[in-house]
Amino acid sequence: MRILLALHAFPPRSTAGVEVYTLRLARALRELGQDVLVLAAVHDLDAPHGALRRRQHGSVAVAEVVSLHPQGTLAGTYDDPALAAAVREVIQGFAPDCVHVQHMLNLSAEVLGEARRAGARVLMTLHDHWLTCPRDGLRLRADLSLCESVNHAVCAVCLRDSPYLAPAVQTGLLAAARRVGLGRQLHRLHDLAPRTIEAGLRLLRELSPLHEDLAAAMDRRATRLREALSQADLVLAPTLFVRERALEFGLPAEQVRRVALGAVQGPTLPRPAGPRRRFGFIGTLAPHKGVHVLIEAFRGLDSPQVSLDVFGSPYAHPSYAESLRHAASDDPRIRFQGAFPEGEQDRVLAGLDAVVLPSIWWETTGLVLLEALAAGLPVVASDTGGVPEVVAHGATGLLVPPRDVRALRSALDELASGRALADELPALPVQTTLEGACELLELYAYAPRGVEMAT
Numbered sequence: 001m002r003i004l005l006a007l008h009a010f011p012p013r014s015t016a017g018v019e020v021y022t023l024r025l026a027r028a029l030r031e032l033g034q035d036v037l038v039l040a041a042v043h044d045l046d047a048p049h050g051a052l053r054r055r056q057h058g059s060v061a062v063a064e065v066v067s068l069h070p071q072g073t074l075a076g077t078y079d080d081p082a083l084a085a086a087v088r089e090v091i092q093g094f095a096p097d098c099v100h101v102q103h104m105l106n107l108s109a110e111v112l113g114e115a116r117r118a119g120a121r122v123l124m125t126l127h128d129h130w131l132t133c134p135r136d137g138l139r140l141r142a143d144l145s146l147c148e149s150v151n152h153a154v155c156a157v158c159l160r161d162s163p164y165l166a167p168a169v170q171t172g173l174l175a176a177a178r179r180v181g182l183g184r185q186l187h188r189l190h191d192l193a194p195r196t197i198e199a200g201l202r203l204l205r206e207l208s209p210l211h212e213d214l215a216a217a218m219d220r221r222a223t224r225l226r227e228a229l230s231q232a233d234l235v236l237a238p239t240l241f242v243r244e245r246a247l248e249f250g251l252p253a254e255q256v257r258r259v260a261l262g263a264v265q266g267p268t269l270p271r272p273a274g275p276r277r278r279f280g281f282i283g284t285l286a287p288h289k290g291v292h293v294l295i296e297a298f299r300g301l302d303s304p305q306v307s308l309d310v311f312g313s314p315y316a317h318p319s320y321a322e323s324l325r326h327a328a329s330d331d332p333r334i335r336f337q338g339a340f341p342e343g344e345q346d347r348v349l350a351g352l353d354a355v356v357l358p359s360i361w362w363e364t365t366g367l368v369l370l371e372a373l374a375a376g377l378p379v380v381a382s383d384t385g386g387v388p389e390v391v392a393h394g395a396t397g398l399l400v401p402p403r404d405v406r407a408l409r410s411a412l413d414e415l416a417s418g419r420a421l422a423d424e425l426p427a428l429p430v431q432t433t434l435e436g437a438c439e440l441l442e443l444y445a446y447a448p449r450g451v452e453m454a455t
Contacts, residue, residue, distance in 0.1 A: 366387055
């Protein structure tokens with residue numbers, strides 16, 4: 001079977017949860033004898049918007065389309081003619097039997113329509129809440145308060161400082177810089193002085209504010225995304241919580257199916273007995289992950305025997321990462337370890353006793369949680385989103401209210417003292433990537449609507 005996996009970014013440039021999951025899925029499908037191509041967007045200021053190029057990432061073939069959001073508008077984040085043309089070229093050239101979209105951001109909503117017109121089976125997995133929230137699918141406002149319901153008037157205020165929306169002066173300056181060949185230098189400048197770039201972009205927004213009616217634009221966006229998703233045979237939700245959000249968005253119940261992520265390499269390990277003193281955070285160093293809550297909670301622990309290792313790149317949100325270092329600067333028990341490449345998870349987890357996920361957004365499933373449980377580690381996590389469907393409170397981990405520093409500190413102390421989760425536990429039945437790929441293959445094999453496929 002010829003399978004196209006489409007998403008917004010891909011390793012090695014981007015190694016967040018969706019990207020790592022897609023890489024593992026592609027490898028597993030190849031192991032099962034399938035012909036796999038990954039279609040991914042890439043942000044490269046040194047290349048033309050919409051340009052296509054090919055590369056290999058290990059055994060996985062990748063088609064990259066350069067995505068720069070040159071319009072600076074909300075519509076440009078989901079409907080872009082140059083990106084749609086590139087997507088069409090890839091799909092027509094590869095002629096997939098199935099297109100499995102992991103994310104439409106940085107690509108185009110047309111990826112679903114192009115797949116349908118090519119006669120492919122079309123699936124999409126919901127990894128976040130991007131259907132209702134263009135701010136990276138977080139359902140968080142700029143002040144980090146949670147949007148429990150969708151109000152496009154509120155969205156309009158929140159989107160004013162979104163990095164995906166840019167005033168004309170900003171897009172004009174960027175286009176001019178690229179025309180004279182300064183794209184590569186802009187990337188270097190961002191790497192060398194990320195805070196300076198952030199401050200400059202904020203100033204441009206203040207000097208030249210957006211004039212788009214963003215509430216009306218959000219109405220149009222929702223209508224367009226529902227239209228695009230009508231082209232999908234199935235929409236997959238990793239948890240029931242995510243499925244409920246999809247139904248709230250207006251997708252028909254018969255179209256949305258809960259399918260858990262098969263994300264760990266396996267085999268799973270049993271949990272050894274003993275106190276848990278070596279805590280770790282693994283993930284994106286971004287405000288929605290709540291690392292600031294974790295550092296404040298951890299600093300209140302009295303024991304000199306506990307430690308906290310923070311794994312994550314400091315470059316995704318440089319100002320936030322710097323604030324975390326400042327908050328932890330006088331506590332030698334807290335160590336910032338940076339990011340690590342895919343394939344190093346087992347080594348990293350072997351150096352920890354417990355994993356902490358203090359998220360303040362509605363986590364959909366938590367790839368790190370699945371990896372920790374498979375490695376025989378208890379977890380301490382925010383009781384939010386789909387997390388309670390993954391973590392059994394008091395058995396495989398401890399759940400605490402999000403943003404609650406005292407509750408999180410108490411849970412960490414319970415583990416460090418051995419009063420909670422200190423007992424042995426047999427290996428948990430966490431679905432492996434290969435098992436997940438086998439389940440997906442069954443869904444891929446059904447004929448698309450109106451098309452008969454040979455069996």
